[in-house]
Amino acid sequence: MKNFEHFNARSIDEAATLLGRYGGNAAVIAGGTDLLGKMKDRILPAYPEALINIKTVPGLDAIAETDDGLSIGALATLAGISAHPVILEKYTALAQAAGRTASPQLRNMGTIAGNLCQDIRCWYYRAAQNRFSCLRKGGGRCYALKGDNRFHSIFGGSVKGGCVAVHPSDTAPALIALGGTVITSRRAVKASDFFKVSVNRTTVLEADEIVTAVHLPAPAPGTRSAFMKFALRQSIDFPIVNCAAAITCEGDAVTRARICLNAVSVVPRRAAAAEQLMAGRNIDETAADAAGAAAVADAEPLDGNAWMVPIARTLVKRTLLACGPDPAEDESS
Amino acid sequence: METKDITCPHCEKGFKSPDEMKAHMLADHRNDEVPPPEGHIRLTVNGKAYALDVQPNWTLYQLVHDHLGLTGAKQFCDRGACGSCTVIMDGKPVLSCMILAIECDGTTIETVEGVAAAGHPLIDAYVKHHAMQCGYCTPGFVTTSKALLDDNPRPTAHEVKIALSGNLCRCGTYPQHTIAVLEVSQKLTAS
Ligand code: SF4
Ligand code: FES
Ligand code: FES
Numbered sequence: 001m002k003n004f005e006h007f008n009a010r011s012i013d014e015a016a017t018l019l020g021r022y023g024g025n026a027a028v029i030a031g032g033t034d035l036l037g038k039m040k041d042r043i044l045p046a047y048p049e050a051l052i053n054i055k056t057v058p059g060l061d062a063i064a065e066t067d068d069g070l071s072i073g074a075l076a077t078l079a080g081i082s083a084h085p086v087i088l089e090k091y092t093a094l095a096q097a098a099g100r101t102a103s104p105q106l107r108n109m110g111t112i113a114g115n116l117c118q119d120i121r122c123w124y125y126r127a128a129q130n131r132f133s134c135l136r137k138g139g140g141r142c143y144a145l146k147g148d149n150r151f152h153s154i155f156g157g158s159v160k161g162g163c164v165a166v167h168p169s170d171t172a173p174a175l176i177a178l179g180g181t182v183i184t185s186r187r188a189v190k191a192s193d194f195f196k197v198s199v200n201r202t203t204v205l206e207a208d209e210i211v212t213a214v215h216l217p218a219p220a221p222g223t224r225s226a227f228m229k230f231a232l233r234q235s236i237d238f239p240i241v242n243c244a245a246a247i248t249c250e251g252d253a254v255t256r257a258r259i260c261l262n263a264v265s266v267v268p269r270r271a272a273a274a275e276q277l278m279a280g281r282n283i284d285e286t287a288a289d290a291a292g293a294a295a296v297a298d299a300e301p302l303d304g305n306a307w308m309v310p311i312a313r314t315l316v317k318r319t320l321l322a323c324g325p326d327p328a329e330d331e332s333s
Numbered sequence: 334m335e336t337k338d339i340t341c342p343h344c345e346k347g348f349k350s351p352d353e354m355k356a357h358m359l360a361d362h363r364n365d366e367v368p369p370p371e372g373h374i375r376l377t378v379n380g381k382a383y384a385l386d387v388q389p390n391w392t393l394y395q396l397v398h399d400h401l402g403l404t405g406a407k408q409f410c411d412r413g414a415c416g417s418c419t420v421i422m423d424g425k426p427v428l429s430c431m432i433l434a435i436e437c438d439g440t441t442i443e444t445v446e447g448v449a450a451a452g453h454p455l456i457d458a459y460v461k462h463h464a465m466q467c468g469y470c471t472p473g474f475v476t477t478s479k480a481l482l483d484d485n486p487r488p489t490a491h492e493v494k495i496a497l498s499g500n501l502c503r504c505g506t507y508p509q510h511t512i513a514v515l516e517v518s519q520k521l522t523a524s
Contacts, residue, residue: 001390001392002390003388003389003390004389004390005389006371006372006389006433006435007371008371008436008438010344014340014347017347029433029436032431032432032433032436033413033428033431036392036413036431036433037412037413037431040411040412041412051389051433053433053435053436055436079425102413102499103416103498103499104426104477104495104496104498104499105413105416105419105426105427105428105477105499106413106428106431106499108425108426108427109427109428109431109432234498235498235499236414236415236416236498236499236501
């Protein structure tokens, strides 16, 4: 790796000040598992002048129940989240999502904030030495549109004229399904509004803004949640499709459904049609199947990725059934 | 020229001028030990304490392998995708190729050399069960298994597989690892 300045921040304020001082040419490092890969491969035209370590900020990894829910510090590791008794019981989808991310070692290193703020995996974008200066890097075109797009968006692009790279986070859909909020050094942003694609950007964070925590509201009585992931390998792999759902029932009937797919579109995607379809119905094979179909009804696959559509459809169905009274075994894992 | 904020090296207070900072130092930190400069780290590796000056861009792998000469951990992918560089940091298996050495101040590291020097039965069990062919991935598997057994002395076969799911072996020695780890688990918990 090319060298850079390094700072151990002692507070979020100090880290934000340092970020501001470098005006977009510095990066925050926590687990580092995404950032260091990008730097080693020199995938971006610009290389960070400085890294600001926030692992030295005390208390940022705390997980604590609050009056109205649960607060998870930015530095809480994926391993810690996946094994946390309260999260396993009440925010099951998030525990499952964190537990299916990457590999055991990476889960010991990677943090919740890093998993939300990670960059896209498009193979043109990630090619070493900035080989494809694509739209996302301010270049002239999207190489994936006409090229090999077998792992790209089935719901269209976002940047002008393309960028069909999918958002790869496993925890993001869980957070959105559970109605979570991302707390930053400046504001609170609903998890569903946190992701955004523009040139060289995957979140709404400003250059000197830092995620400090995520907050989950206490689930309404009768709520169950689940997460499922389809990947080519069982471990150390990014999702082809993942899905999280949080379903609230009164008796057997669904009163509220929140379903979120990820890795199928440029940002995590709420399956609004599927959510509406579930309202008032029981969680059974027929309803779940119809919801799966509704979730992908408006899919517009590219030349190479139509195969992802039935996977997304099936994953919605299975995730819903996993929220039911007698969940089936997770066949995807 | 723009005035740059000066941050106190002891606490996080910021100051506009060197004089203000000096006054603060005399008032609040007169008797404090001088904090080490960035890049100076203290850590324990295989039970031995080190105080080292490191560059920001050194990974923990470079530190233990290239600078401390502990060549057990192997660099395969250098991207966090294979587990062959696994070391144990504060009791947890982590990937040394994806950790900056400069951020390891105050940590306790155990490498496969430490596992062997302690006479851990995993080493013999790996030999006995031929849990390797070329052997390049083996130190990563051994350290991961050691951390598992420390944390969970009686894992099930499934738990062993999950714990080792971040370690790749191009030679396909996977079944032997479960056999070796479970045998060691029994041996260690029998007494
Ligand atoms: S999908 Fe996005 S990141 Fe990939 S080549 Fe196209 S513009 Fe670049
Ligand atoms: S060399 Fe570190 S994970 Fe492969
Ligand atoms: S023994 Fe050769 S890679 Fe595992």
